[in-house]
Amino acid sequence: MTGDDGRLRPAASLESVAVVGTGLIGTSVALALTALGVPVFLSDADPEQARVAASLGAGHLGPPPRPCEVAVLAVPPAHIAVAYEQAKRSRLALTFTDVASVKSNVLLEVQSHLAQDVEDFVGGHPMAGRERSGPRAARADLFLGRPWVLTPSAATSPRTLAAVRGLVRACGAVPVEMPARAHDQAVALVSHAPQVLASLMAARLAGADEPVLRLSGQGVRDVTRLAASDPQLWRDILTTNADAVAAVLREVRADLDTVLDALDPAGGSSDRALVALLEQGNRGRRRIPGKHGSAPALYAFLPVVVTDRPRELARLLADAADSGVNVEDVRIEHAQGQPLGLVELAVLPDAAPQLSQELVRRGWSVQEPDPLQPD
Amino acid sequence: MTGDDGRLRPAASLESVAVVGTGLIGTSVALALTALGVPVFLSDADPEQARVAASLGAGHLGPPPRPCEVAVLAVPPAHIAVAYEQAKRSRLALTFTDVASVKSNVLLEVQSHLAQDVEDFVGGHPMAGRERSGPRAARADLFLGRPWVLTPSAATSPRTLAAVRGLVRACGAVPVEMPARAHDQAVALVSHAPQVLASLMAARLAGADEPVLRLSGQGVRDVTRLAASDPQLWRDILTTNADAVAAVLREVRADLDTVLDALDPAGGSSDRALVALLEQGNRGRRRIPGKHGSAPALYAFLPVVVTDRPRELARLLADAADSGVNVEDVRIEHAQGQPLGLVELAVLPDAAPQLSQELVRRGWSVQEPDPLQPD
Numbered sequence: 011m012t013g014d015d016g017r018l019r020p021a022a023s024l025e026s027v028a029v030v031g032t033g034l035i036g037t038s039v040a041l042a043l044t045a046l047g048v049p050v051f052l053s054d055a056d057p058e059q060a061r062v063a064a065s066l067g068a069g070h071l072g073p074p075p076r077p078c079e080v081a082v083l084a085v086p087p088a089h090i091a092v093a094y095e096q097a098k099r100s101r102l103a104l105t106f107t108d109v110a111s112v113k114s115n116v117l118l119e120v121q122s123h124l125a126q127d128v129e130d131f132v133g134g135h136p137m138a139g140r141e142r143s144g145p146r147a148a149r150a151d152l153f154l155g156r157p158w159v160l161t162p163s164a165a166t167s168p169r170t171l172a173a174v175r176g177l178v179r180a181c182g183a184v185p186v187e188m189p190a191r192a193h194d195q196a197v198a199l200v201s202h203a204p205q206v207l208a209s210l211m212a213a214r215l216a217g218a219d220e221p222v223l224r225l226s227g228q229g230v231r232d233v234t235r236l237a238a239s240d241p242q243l244w245r246d247i248l249t250t251n252a253d254a255v256a257a258v259l260r261e262v263r264a265d266l267d268t269v270l271d272a273l274d275p276a277g278g279s280s281d282r283a284l285v286a287l288l289e290q291g292n293r294g295r296r297r298i299p300g301k302h303g304s305a306p307a308l309y310a311f312l313p314v315v316v317t318d319r320p321r322e323l324a325r326l327l328a329d330a331a332d333s334g335v336n337v338e339d340v341r342i343e344h345a346q347g348q349p350l351g352l353v354e355l356a357v358l359p360d361a362a363p364q365l366s367q368e369l370v371r372r373g374w375s376v377q378e379p380d381p382l383q384p385d
Numbered sequence: 386m387t388g389d390d391g392r393l394r395p396a397a398s399l400e401s402v403a404v405v406g407t408g409l410i411g412t413s414v415a416l417a418l419t420a421l422g423v424p425v426f427l428s429d430a431d432p433e434q435a436r437v438a439a440s441l442g443a444g445h446l447g448p449p450p451r452p453c454e455v456a457v458l459a460v461p462p463a464h465i466a467v468a469y470e471q472a473k474r475s476r477l478a479l480t481f482t483d484v485a486s487v488k489s490n491v492l493l494e495v496q497s498h499l500a501q502d503v504e505d506f507v508g509g510h511p512m513a514g515r516e517r518s519g520p521r522a523a524r525a526d527l528f529l530g531r532p533w534v535l536t537p538s539a540a541t542s543p544r545t546l547a548a549v550r551g552l553v554r555a556c557g558a559v560p561v562e563m564p565a566r567a568h569d570q571a572v573a574l575v576s577h578a579p580q581v582l583a584s585l586m587a588a589r590l591a592g593a594d595e596p597v598l599r600l601s602g603q604g605v606r607d608v609t610r611l612a613a614s615d616p617q618l619w620r621d622i623l624t625t626n627a628d629a630v631a632a633v634l635r636e637v638r639a640d641l642d643t644v645l646d647a648l649d650p651a652g653g654s655s656d657r658a659l660v661a662l663l664e665q666g667n668r669g670r671r672r673i674p675g676k677h678g679s680a681p682a683l684y685a686f687l688p689v690v691v692t693d694r695p696r697e698l699a700r701l702l703a704d705a706a707d708s709g710v711n712v713e714d715v716r717i718e719h720a721q722g723q724p725l726g727l728v729e730l731a732v733l734p735d736a737a738p739q740l741s742q743e744l745v746r747r748g749w750s751v752q753e754p755d756p757l758q759p760d
Contacts (some may be wrong), residue, residue: 137600149752151690154727157600188596196597204586204608206644209666210637211582214574216669221563222571225512225532226673232607233579237670241663245656252648259645262585266638269581273627273634281620288616291584294591295612298601315526323715324699324706331699340698340715352529377524 024048024176026074028081028102030093031055032063035109035136036084037148040068042181045150051078051102055085063145078103080173087250090116091123094131098124105170107134107177111197112250113161113190121163132174133161133190135197136183151182158183161190198254205236205244206259212237228341310362311341311354313377314369326353326374333368335361352377399423399551401449403456403477405468406430407438410484410511411459412523415443417556420525426453426477430460438520453478455548462625465491466498469506473499480545482509482552486572487625488536488565496538507549508536508565510572511558526557533558536565573629580611580619581634587612603716685737686716686729688752689744701728701749708743710736727752 026049029036040050040063050069054060064071081103083093087110094106110116113133120128136158158178162171171187178185188196212234215223248255265287271277272284316322323342330337339356357365366376401424404411415425415438425444429435439446456478458468462485469481485491488508495503511533533553537546546562553560563571587609590598623630640662646652647659691697698717705712714731732740741751 137602151750151752154690159600186596186599192597196600199589199593199597200601200605203589204605206641207582207586208604208608209663210640210644211579212666212669213640213662214578214633214636214669215672216665218574218669218672221561222567222574223672224561224674225534225571226575227512229583229611230575230579231673232610233583234666234670234673235607236604237663237666239663239667241660241667244663245660248644248648248659249656252650256645256648258589259641259648261589263638263641263645265585265588266581266634266641269585269623270631270634270638273623273631275627281624284623285616285620287588288584288612288614288619290591291587291609291612292614292616294587294589294593295609297590297593297598298606298609299599315529321706323712324702327699327702331696337698339717342714375524375526377527 024079024173024180026051026078027177028053028074028078028097029063029069029084030081030097030102031084031086032060032068032145033084034144034147034152035138036082037063037066037068037145038138038150038152039082039084039109039136039177039181041066041148041150042153043177044069046180048180049074055089059145063148066145066148068145068148073100073102077101079105080177081106082177083108086110087112087116087246091119094120094128095123098130104130105173106131107160107174109134109136111135111247113159113193115250117161117163117190127165128163129165129167130170132163132166132170133193134174134178135159135161135193136178136181138183153178153181153183156183157186159193159196160185160187161193162187163190194251195254195257198251198258202248202251202255203258203262205239206248206255207262208234208236209239209244310359311356312362312366312369313352313354315375315377316353323353326355326369329369329372329374330355330365333365335365335368399454399548399555401426401453402552403428403449403453403472404438404444404459405456405472405477406459406461407435407443407520408459409519409522409527410513411457412438412441412443412520413513413525413527414457414459414484414511414552414556416441416523416525417528418552419444421555423555424449430464434520438523441520441523443520443523448475448477452476454480455552456481457552458483461485462487462491466494469495469503470498473505479505480548481506482535482549484509484511486510486622488534488568490625492536492538492565502540503538504540504542505545507538507541507545508568509549509553510534510536510568511553511556513558528553528556528558531558532561534561534563534568534571536563536568538565569626570629570632573626573633577623577626577630578633578637580614581623581630582637583609583611584614584619685734686731687737687741687744688727688729690750690752691728698728701730701744704744704747704749705730705740708740710740710743 027043028051029040030053032052032054040052043050044067051074052060052063052069052071060071081097083090083106085093090108108116113135116133120131136153138152138156160174175185268283268287272281314326316326335357337355337357341354369376402418403426404415405428407427407429415427418425419442426449427435427438427444427446435446456472458465458481460468465483472481483491488510491508495506511528513528513531535549550560643658643662647656689701691701710732712730712732716729744751
């Protein structure tokens with residue numbers, strides 16, 4: 011379980027790794043590999059940052075005695091090409107990868123900077139967040155179970171890909187390979203466009219009256235959660251991936267026009283266009299994979315009334331566990347003006363009746379499991 | 386806790402209540418009041434529905450011996466005016482309320498149907514969902530802690546408002562008063578527009594490739610959760626509240642155009658417009674009230690690594706409870722391709738270090754609490 015992450019990973023066959031840039035991602039990579047016994051060599055444009063990382067047990071300071079198997083260029087996107095050239099020239103490593111969250115432009119810059127094929131480089135994007143927090147926020151388990159996209163180009167050698175793939179696995183992440191442009195389109199769809207829609211919705215709330223906002227339920231909370239993100243960071247991400255993000259948003263805009271048309275009594279489109287869009291939303295939602303990349307299980311959500319006292323939630327989860335049913339997810343509905351709340355336990359539909367019975371037997375007030383309904 | 390909801394409510398001073406329409410909402414009202422000892426008289430256009438409700442202990446069948454204090458018209462929106470007229474003519478009750486989720490049109494129809502002032506009627510909207518599931522899905526605790534909007538008109542008498550307010554409180558809900566039009570604009574903003582944005586985003590996923598969708602994280606899951614809702618039901622809600630919903634969506638479209646312009650190298654607007662929109666989203670998000678209608682607490686989310694085994698979640702929550710820190714919310718991050726997940730425990734920021742220490746002491750792998758960051 012905890013504290014023994016290493017046991018869950020394949021034995022690392024990496025000989026040694028150089029980490030250039032000891033921010034949160036670089037230091038987390040270093041900590042994960044050091045924990046496996048892989049020699050790691052740290053450097054940073056700011057030597058103090060590298061010293062902090064080393065003091066946290068992330069690895070050794072200074073250049074390696076001989077070229078490492080892989081160098082992780084965990085520097086800001088604008089510095090990757092230069093860092094790559096310097097690392098290559100100083101024979102820091104035999105293969106190279108970066109960790110930027112948009113990939114096409116990195117590859118272009120590396121290629122144009124070197125003015126040659128780059129068989130020893132493959133772009134990477136660990137989808138594990140927290141880019142800005144520095145070495146002290148680093149964790150050896152930051153990448154556990156997360157996708158880590160690798161974007162080989164036509165020039166990337168099999169040896170490069172194999173070495174970096176090994177590094178990804180050693181960090182506990184799941185390597186996913188696709189071309190750089192496909193990656194950028196993918197994150198535009200599943201990460202960047204959702205961020206924009208969350209911000210668009212939340213922006214409408216900024217000027218709303220207090221009594222209006224008191225009617226907020228879990229729905230608007232979920233839709234707008236991402237809107238709490240850092241504006242500067244997202245400005246950079248969105249403008250760097252502008253084409254791919256705009257392509258998704260233009261389609262959203264076309265659908266939005268259809269909805270507005272359907273809501274206009276003088277509009278040309280019928281209710282049917284509105285229903286079609288809502289149904290397409292049903293289909294899209296169902297396609298998001300569930301836990302562990304499997305097809306989404308259609309969980310039953312079992313609503314249980316709890317008081318808002320310490321220990322009630324733990325007691326509920328313990329009672330649920332004692333019933334022998336695995337709780338797949340937990341959702342807490344916030345009650346207004348009362349010391350009560352609804353906790354929804356997500357379980358496989360077949361298991362819901364058993365769990366319900368068992369909880370009622372133990373004195374819980376369990377409501378009927380129900381598909382998602384509007385307020 | 387459970388089973389003793391009545392103790393948490395003010396003693397009911399209601400003499401008797403008629404429930405017209407014994408679907409989920411009507412029957413839930415009846416169950417809540419019957420549990421308090423209030424005589425409830427049930428009727429339904431389908432006598433079998435009313436019999437089911439009575440058999441569940443929701444109240445008595447048939448007309449009351451003398452007019453009830455309140456009649457709850459829990460019938461579909463299109464039938465409210467007629468149900469009101471019939472109930473009034475048969476002296477079913479002294480005051481009347483309905484439970485439809487859009488309110489201006491109901492008031493207009495009631496007024497025009499009666500062709501007179503309606504001082505004995507006040508519109509209502511219990512924000513507790515599950516409208517379609519019938520009497521068997523009804524629960525006495527359906528409204529506990531939920532807002533229940535009342536929309537008095539200029540004609541509504543103080544006596545009517547007081548009686549219906551008493552009914553709402555007796556059901557355990559929190560009465561919130563506002564004009565019908567203000568209610569419709571409020572739910573357009575905090576419920577109907579979020580539904581549309583969730584569907585718009587999810588619709589983009591319907592045709593996406595499998596490897597793209599495997600990169601989905603918690604962000605896109607949250608933004609699209611509402612998109613699983615029933616299309617026919619939402620067609621009705623959105624078209625009935627078309628003006629108010631369209632007003633919000635037109636503002637969303639204007640902001641979306643600003644974003645598209647900022648992402649277009651040939652566009653007129655600068656990055657600054659994009660940052661301004663993201664910042665406005667920050668502000669809007671912060672304005673959503675937290676638990677119990679209070680200002681949103683800025684919780685720290687403490688990420689803990691757990692295996693995906695039964696009992697691990699219960700054990701974690703029990704350990705958290707033993708540490709004396711109240712866990713305000715739980716979020717389960719789904720790990721891909723590994724039998725591991727991240728559970729985020731929301732706690733008050735001051736309590737985070739104590740909880741973290743305590744959990745680490747018990748062998749849990751706790752990551753640094755961190756504000757929301759992009760992947």
